[in-house]
Amino acid sequence: MSHLPIKTMSLNGLKRGSILEVSEEPSMLTLNLLGYHCPVPVHETRKALVGMEKGTTLEVIADDAETKHDIPLLLDRIGARLLSLVEDAGEITFIIEKQ
Numbered sequence: 001m002s003h004l005p006i007k008t009m010s011l012n013g014l015k016r017g018s019i020l021e022v023s024e025e026p027s028m029l030t031l032n033l034l035g036y037h038c039p040v041p042v043h044e045t046r047k048a049l050v051g052m053e054k055g056t057t058l059e060v061i062a063d064d065a066e067t068k069h070d071i072p073l074l075l076d077r078i079g080a081r082l083l084s085l086v087e088d089a090g091e092i093t094f095i096i097e098k099q
Contacts, residue, residue, distance in 0.1 A: 027056060027057060028056070028057045028058070028059055029048055029052060029056065029057075029058050029059070030058075030059040030060075030061070031044055031045065031048055031058065031059070031060045031061065032061050033045075033060060033061060033062040033063075033064075033067075034061060034062065034063050034091065035063065036062070036064065037064045037066075038064060038066045038067075038070065041060065041062045041064055041067045041070070041071065042067070042070045042071060042074050045058070045060050045071055045074060045094075045096070046074060046078065048060075049078060049080055049096070049098050052098045053098070054098055054099060055097065055098065055099075056097070056098050057083070057095060057096065057097050057098075058080075058094075058095075058096040058097075058098065059093065059094070059095055059096075060093070060094040060096065061091060061092070061093050061094075062091070062092050062094075063090050063091050063092065064092075065092075067092055067094075068085065068087070068092055071094055071096075072085075075096060079099055080096050080097065080098050080099055081096065081097045081099055082094060082095075082096055083095040083096065083097055
């Protein structure tokens, strides 16, 4: 598996110096949302899905417990499919397919 460079971008409205890591592989986009709380994980997940091609996979990594409830609700509303949800040591990883 080849690794592409990690792209970073700042999020408007967050404290100065806050960053969101976005890394892209050919068929998967990863959002590292560790340390961000509601509504950032849901908003950034929606924004990422809107810009993705159909059939592409999104990995979202978060540590806000509310995301276990909020992200599946978002996916139901926008018609994306939750492939897996794994929680390990407080980190929640969602694998999502855009449909």
